[in-house]
Amino acid sequence: MSQSLIGRIIGPRVSTEDLTQHELRYRAPSFLLLIARVLILVSLFLPYWHMVLVAPQYPDNLQLTAHVNQLSGDVAEIDSLNHYIGMRPLEEAAQFERSVGVYILILLVIMLEFAAWIHSRWAVLLVLPAVFFPAIFLLDLHLWMSHFGQNLDPDAPLSNSIEPFVPPILGTGMVGQFKTIATPGIGLLLSALASVVIIVALFFHRRAYRPLVAANNGE
Amino acid sequence: MRKQKRIGIGLSALALVACIGSASTAASAQSISDVQRIAKERGLSTADLLAAAKTLTPSGMKDEYIIFSSGGHSGQVFVIGVPSMRLLRSIAVFTPEPWQGWGYGVGNEILEQGYVNDKANLWGDTHHPALSETKGDYDGQWLFINDKINARVAVIDLRDFETKQIIKNPLTVSDHGGTFVTPNTEYVIEGGQYAVPWGAEYAPISDYKEKYKGSITMWKFDRKKGRIDKDRSFAIELPPYWQDIADAGKGVSDGYMFVNSINTELATGGIENKNPPFEAGASMNATDYLHIIDWRKAEKIYQSGKVEIIQGFPVITLETAIAEGLLYLTPEPRSPHGVDVAPKGDFIVVSGKLDPHVTIYSFQKIMDAIANKTFSGKDEFGISVLDFDSVVEAQVEVGLGPLHTQFGPDGYAYTSLFLDSAVARWTLGGSYGKGTPEPDWTLVHKTPVQYNVGHIGVAEGDTVSPDGKYLISFNKWSVDRFFPTGPLLPQNFQLLDISNQGADMPVIYDMPIGVGEPHYAQIIKADKLNPWSVYPEIGWDPQTQAVDPWAPRRKMERVERKDDGTVEIYMTAIRSHFNPEHINIKQGDKVVWRITNIERAVDATHGLAIPQYNINLSLEPGETAKFEFIADVPGVFPFYCSEFCSALHLEMVGYLMVEPTE
Numbered sequence: 001m002s003q004s005l006i007g008r009i010i011g012p013r014v015s016t017e018d019l020t021q022h023e024l025r026y027r028a029p030s031f032l033l034l035i036a037r038v039l040i041l042v043s044l045f046l047p048y049w050h051m052v053l054v055a056p057q058y059p060d061n062l063q064l065t066a067h068v069n070q071l072s073g074d075v076a077e078i079d080s081l082n083h084y085i086g087m088r089p090l091e092e093a094a095q096f097e098r099s100v101g102v103y104i105l106i107l108l109v110i111m112l113e114f115a116a117w118i119h120s121r122w123a124v125l126l127v128l129p130a131v132f133f134p135a136i137f138l139l140d141l142h143l144w145m146s147h148f149g150q151n152l153d154p155d156a157p158l159s160n161s162i163e164p165f166v167p168p169i170l171g172t173g174m175v176g177q178f179k180t181i182a183t184p185g186i187g188l189l190l191s192a193l194a195s196v197v198i199i200v201a202l203f204f205h206r207r208a209y210r211p212l213v214a215a216n217n218g219e
Numbered sequence: 220m221r222k223q224k225r226i227g228i229g230l231s232a233l234a235l236v237a238c239i240g241s242a243s244t245a246a247s248a249q250s251i252s253d254v255q256r257i258a259k260e261r262g263l264s265t266a267d268l269l270a271a272a273k274t275l276t277p278s279g280m281k282d283e284y285i286i287f288s289s290g291g292h293s294g295q296v297f298v299i300g301v302p303s304m305r306l307l308r309s310i311a312v313f314t315p316e317p318w319q320g321w322g323y324g325v326g327n328e329i330l331e332q333g334y335v336n337d338k339a340n341l342w343g344d345t346h347h348p349a350l351s352e353t354k355g356d357y358d359g360q361w362l363f364i365n366d367k368i369n370a371r372v373a374v375i376d377l378r379d380f381e382t383k384q385i386i387k388n389p390l391t392v393s394d395h396g397g398t399f400v401t402p403n404t405e406y407v408i409e410g411g412q413y414a415v416p417w418g419a420e421y422a423p424i425s426d427y428k429e430k431y432k433g434s435i436t437m438w439k440f441d442r443k444k445g446r447i448d449k450d451r452s453f454a455i456e457l458p459p460y461w462q463d464i465a466d467a468g469k470g471v472s473d474g475y476m477f478v479n480s481i482n483t484e485l486a487t488g489g490i491e492n493k494n495p496p497f498e499a500g501a502s503m504n505a506t507d508y509l510h511i512i513d514w515r516k517a518e519k520i521y522q523s524g525k526v527e528i529i530q531g532f533p534v535i536t537l538e539t540a541i542a543e544g545l546l547y548l549t550p551e552p553r554s555p556h557g558v559d560v561a562p563k564g565d566f567i568v569v570s571g572k573l574d575p576h577v578t579i580y581s582f583q584k585i586m587d588a589i590a591n592k593t594f595s596g597k598d599e600f601g602i603s604v605l606d607f608d609s610v611v612e613a614q615v616e617v618g619l620g621p622l623h624t625q626f627g628p629d630g631y632a633y634t635s636l637f638l639d640s641a642v643a644r645w646t647l648g649g650s651y652g653k654g655t656p657e658p659d660w661t662l663v664h665k666t667p668v669q670y671n672v673g674h675i676g677v678a679e680g681d682t683v684s685p686d687g688k689y690l691i692s693f694n695k696w697s698v699d700r701f702f703p704t705g706p707l708l709p710q711n712f713q714l715l716d717i718s719n720q721g722a723d724m725p726v727i728y729d730m731p732i733g734v735g736e737p738h739y740a741q742i743i744k745a746d747k748l749n750p751w752s753v754y755p756e757i758g759w760d761p762q763t764q765a766v767d768p769w770a771p772r773r774k775m776e777r778v779e780r781k782d783d784g785t786v787e788i789y790m791t792a793i794r795s796h797f798n799p800e801h802i803n804i805k806q807g808d809k810v811v812w813r814i815t816n817i818e819r820a821v822d823a824t825h826g827l828a829i830p831q832y833n834i835n836l837s838l839e840p841g842e843t844a845k846f847e848f849i850a851d852v853p854g855v856f857p858f859y860c861s862e863f864c865s866a867l868h869l870e871m872v873g874y875l876m877v878e879p880t881e
Contacts, residue, residue: 077820080794084867157795157867 011119012212025208030116032201033127037109039194040130044068044105047185048137049169053078054179062178064090066141067187068101085176086156093144108133112198119209127198134192142169270727273716276303284678284689285748286740287348287362288712293735294343296364296375301678301689301742304714304730312373312382313343313366319381320836324827324846326382328762333371333385344368346738347398347464351440355402355469355564355683359747361445363407365397372398372409372438376445378751379839381761384446389530390434390454392419396465400440402473402683406514407438407447410478414459418530427487428599433457434534435465435478437514437521445764453521453533455540458600459485460508461501464557464623467514469683470564472582477567478510479555483598502573506550508598509558509569511585511605516545541601547589548598549605552578557623557674561632562683565649566612570621570634577621577634577645579660581612613660617643622673623739625680627687627717630654631663633680635672635692641665642675642692642715644724656720664722668692668713669700669729674739677717686744690715690724693737701731709733752821754841761842770843771815778802783809786850790814792825792838792860795867802873806853806880815843826861829875835861853879 014026046067053062053074063073071090079089108130115126150164167173173180184192258268276282282300285307290297294314298307313333315322322330322341334340343366351361362375370388375381388394388409396410414431416422422430439451460480468475486500494500517535520526520543526533540546551558552571559568567580587593588605595606620638627633630651634643644666646652648659657663674693678686697711709731717724754761758770771789776798779787786808791798792815804810816825816838827836832848860871 074819077818080818080820084795157870 009118009120009122011122011209012216013119014212022208025204029201029205029208032197032204033112033116036127036130036194036197036201037112039190039197040105040109040112040133043187043190043194044102046187046190048188048191049141049185050183051167052181052183054181055177065185067185068105068137069098071098084156084158085162086153086159087148088151088153093148094140097140105133119205120213123205124202127202131195131198134188134195137188137191138169142166145169266725270716270725274302274304274714274728276300276305282745284686284742285745286676286691286742287350288693288732288737288740289345289348289364291346291710291735291737292342292344294341294345294366295735296345296348296362297732297734297737297740298380299712299730299740300745301691302714302728304712304728306730306732308380309734310375310380310382312345312364312375313341313371313385315341317835318837320826320838320844321382324834324836325761325844327846329382329385333366333369333373333387335369335387340369342368343371343373345735346395348739348741349398349400349407350741350743351404351442352400352402352682353404355473357679357682357741357743357747358404359743359749361404361440361442363398363400363440365394365409367393367395367412370394370409370411372407372447374440374445374447376761376764377748378764379754379761380750383762383764386438386447386449388436389532390417390432390436390534391415396435396462396478399465399467399476401467401476401514402469404440404442406452407440408465408467408476409436409438410462410465411435411457412461412463414461414482424487427459428485431459433459433462433480435462435476435510435512437517449532453517453526453535455512455517455535455546456537457510457540457546458483458537458598458602462510463555466558466560466567466681468560468564468582470562472560472564472567474513474515475582476512476514477558477560478512479551479558479569480507480510481554483507502554505553506607507553507555507571508548508604509551509555509567509580511547511549511589512540513545516543520545537600537602541603544589546602547585547605548602549580549585549588549610550595550607552576556621559624559626559681561647561651562626562685563650564683566647568624568632568634570617570624572620572622572637575619575621576614576616577624577632578611579613579615579647580610584610584612613648615645615660615662617645617662618665623675625675625677625690626685627677627680628654628685629687629720631687631717631720633675633677633690633717635675636665637671637673639665639667640670640672640694641667642672642690642724644717664724666715666724666726668694668715668726669696669711670698671695676740676742678742679744681741688716688718689742690717691740691742692726693740695736697729697731700729704733710736712737753819753823754839757817757819757841758815758843759841760844767843767845769813769845771813773817785809785811788812788814792816792827792871793818794823794825794865795860795871797827797858797860797871797873800873802875803878804850804876805878806850808850808877809847810850811845811847813843813845814838816840823864824862825864825871827858828861829858830856832856837862850875850877853877 047065049066051064065073111126115123146166149166167180284301286299288297296310311319311321345364346367348364350357370391374384376383391411392415393412394409395412399408411434416430434454436454438447441448461482463479465478482501484503488497490496551569552574554572555569569578588609593606593609594603617634618636618639622635624634644663646655646657646661652659672692672694676691678689692713694711697708712730713726714728716727756766758766760767777789786804818840823840825838856875
């Protein structure tokens with residue numbers, strides 16, 4: 001039988017009878033994707049990344065915290081220290097990413113919503129961005145850090161005391177008298193957990209709908 | 220996505236000052252035998268080591284109590300930690316103080332409030348600090364202090380430990396009976412001391428009895444504004460008896476206040492004319508008068524308008540005070556110093572310097588005597604005198620030269636003995652008696668102090684809930700206690716451990732004070748204080764405790780020349796530069812210079828020191844300040860940051876170029 005393009009993309013529907021008989025099989029992927037959506041939505045409100053700067057003069061340390069849409073903590077103090085080595089103000093970094101971060105996460109959630117309704121292999125395309133989101137976040141962070149750390153103002157007061165540097169985005173490093181300790185925030189962990197849940201959901205999705213798709217295609 | 224990044228950071232490496240140290244502890248094998256060896260080498264006894272263990276405050280450990288001490292002639296307040304007895308800082312009040320910039324660009328307007336008849340009086344003789352109270356207990360919000368030499372009172376905000384107001388008493392020249400607060404800081408009490416005609420206007424001393432006046436002033440404190448409200452304050456006229464220390468009633472005696480006097484003889488001196496000198500003339504009578512004043516009734520009289528306006532200030536006259544029954548006297552041992560109200564407000568302890576007893580009055584008996592008119596007569600101004608025997612609860616012989624009394628939590632009272640050079644512990648009776656193993660109204664112990672103690676302070680020892688634990692003896696002389704710094708020697712603050720009962724109250728620390736002669740001090744639990752670590756917002760004006768809309772801000776730095784020849788400078792300071800760095804003006808310009816420290820880091824204070832023009836500011840993080848001067852001297856003047864701020868502190872400099880105008 002011939003199917004429309006849309007029909008092919010959204011894949012076969014499950015009959016009421018089948019659904020009643022194998023409820024768990026069909027509900028499992030939808031449920032897991034729902035969990036992933038919740039995790040990602042919750043992560044919107046939680047910090048994605050922390051850096052603690054440890055130096056003798058700062059008994060309480062300096063803190064930097066990143067959410068998907070903002071940078072907080074001792075930003076002013078860190079900027080004022082950074083000016084000595086000619087680093088640009090933190091506020092100038094990832095402005096675009098911060099401005100669209102929330103919308104992107106919401107878009108990811110919507111895509112997961114659609115994915116739950118699509119019973120063909122096209123569902124994979126809709127969930128992949130969410131799966132890779134945590135990695136993309138860290139990669140973007142690393143690129144910005146490299147960009148800032150490698151492009152210091154040569155006319156800064158201490159430009160000849162500090163070599164250009166790239167602090168680790170996770171783990172510890174040293175810059176001047178500061179030890180830097182970067183750790184993932186709970187938002188990033190939730191987002192990563194969502195990635196794992198999505199992959200598991202894909203497994204169940206395939207198990208549930210692949211036979212239907214095969215049957216539809218007359219195999 | 221995301222965020223930011225960065226990191227970066229850091230650095231500064233240098234920028235920060237140095238740091239730290241911890242030092243201490245070498246970790247290696249230390250044992251108690253090392254302690255013993257060093258104690259032996261240094262000649263330290265077990266008691267010494269114990270005292271050290273009670274007071275040593277290693278790096279980073281915080282003090283349990285904070286002393287706010289009068290700074291004596293320094294015109295400042297000293298802030299000291301207990302038990303470490305480390306001077307934490309001074310607070311500039313009546314006297315210019317360069318470190319805080321006080322009078323050198325900041326605080327000038329407040330110092331000017333303290334000018335006397337428009338004449339600069341730039342020192343103060345600070346005597347008695349008073350912490351603000353709520354329900355008779357320190358609340359840690361405000362501090363008041365008097366200046367004896369010119370009868371002034373200052374208000375200090377304990378959010379930033381900075382003076383906010385100085386108010387000059389219009390009626391009198393000197394004060395000693397201040398500052399004391401009523402239990403909810405409704406009023407700050409200031410008793411005048413040496414009698415003068417109202418407003419110190421001239422009258423021959425032969426007119427002493429008729430023209431010379433005593434007074435007590437009730438300064439209304441407006442907690443919301445953080446200022447004394449002169450328009451809601453008033454004074455009560457008293458005989459020229461040289462009123463001395465005062466104390467507000469509390470608990471059962473809330474609404475009353477008690478004031479000593481030392482010259483009920485009305486002595487007028489004149490040793491050069493073979494008259495008895497003041498020291499003899501004012502000490503002839505066996506007793507002076509304790510003044511008992513119903514200040515709540517006085518407040519109502521004032522509010523009802525039954526006052527005379529004298530020197531522009533409302534005064535309840537002696538005649539009105541007597542007629543309204545708000546003022547009574549009772550005899551007290553002569554030449555008294557302290558009058559101190561017990562924690563529940565039920566007893567009032569007075570010591571006559573020349574009598575070896577403390578005399579304890581019962582507030583209930585005083586009330587009964589007033590109600591029953593148990594008077595022994597009237598004084599020569601017509602004030603009823605309550606019969607001594609009918610108002611006294613007890614007398615305790617404590618020793619020679621008793622001055623001031625403070626209280627512990629358990630029924631002990633402590634009195635300084637100037638002549639004995641000791642601190643006496645004695646027991647209260649009444650409902651306090653159960654707290655101590657010794658019988659009521661008994662001397663328990665005297666601990667010698669070095670030397671000549673004036674006031675004493677017990678932790679929260681003049682509140683409704685004294686803490687005990689520590690007593691500090693504010694000694695006037697140190698004689699042989701420290702390295703002799705020439706003939707002028709420091710005073711000696713001695714810390715006593717009073718946490719145990721009976722005769723166990725040893726001296727455990729000596730702290731020299733080499734910057735003025737403090738008098739009284741109050742000791743507050745450190746956790747009642749909640750000072751700011753930086754000003755709440757950038758552009759903060761400490762004088763208004765609000766953001767100044769004119770405060771220079773980042774990226775708005777500029778120099779503006781006005782048509783009238785005024786040059787307005789809007790400058791920011793941050794590690795490690797001023798902006799702008801070049802100020803080009805012309806000789807004769809009037810300069811209005813505003814500067815904001817735009818730092819947010821704790822302790823990132825910057826100074827602004829300008830040569831030739833006598834300017835040095837301390838700008839704490841967030842603080843903004845404005846000062847003005849006429850650039851009348853041409854030349855080139857490098858101005859710089861005078862508070863070491865960073866590795867590039869020396870480079871934090873700018874040039875003020877004043878171009879000559881021929």
